[in-house]
Amino acid sequence: MSQEVTDADFKQQVLEADGPVLVDFWAPWCGPCRMVSPIVDEIAQEHAGKLKVVKLNTDDNMQTAAQYGITSIPALYVFDKGEVAKTIIGARPKPALEKELADYIG
Numbered sequence: 001m002s003q004e005v006t007d008a009d010f011k012q013q014v015l016e017a018d019g020p021v022l023v024d025f026w027a028p029w030c031g032p033c034r035m036v037s038p039i040v041d042e043i044a045q046e047h048a049g050k051l052k053v054v055k056l057n058t059d060d061n062m063q064t065a066a067q068y069g070i071t072s073i074p075a076l077y078v079f080d081k082g083e084v085a086k087t088i089i090g091a092r093p094k095p096a097l098e099k100e101l102a103d104y105i106g
Contacts, residue, residue, distance in 0.1 A: 002024065002053045004055055017052055020079065021080075023079060024053070024054070026074050027058050028057070036091040036097075039092075039094045051104045
């Protein structure tokens with residue numbers, strides 16, 4: 001299962017993490033977010049140790065969402081060494097997501 005992060009712990013959990021971190025920016029009212037959420041959870045479980053996966057509710061954490069210009073969700077951002085290394089906007093099937101994340105889970 002993915003871990004929830006907030007504005008308060010985003011820096012510590014994501015920007016200061018040792019390895020790459022996939023952040024799932026989502027909101028409870030977002031249908032595509034609910035579709036991609038179990039896929040993100042599966043990727044988190046299957047690639048634990050290679051890729052840290054966290055979720056940030058954009059309704060509850062507007063500061064971080066605004067900081068990264070999140071206007072369309074679901075938005076999946078890979079952070080590596082505190083920088084945005086990859087962005088994936090919109091829901092994707094699992095094989096497509098794994099292909100996009102191959103550099104981080106391979």
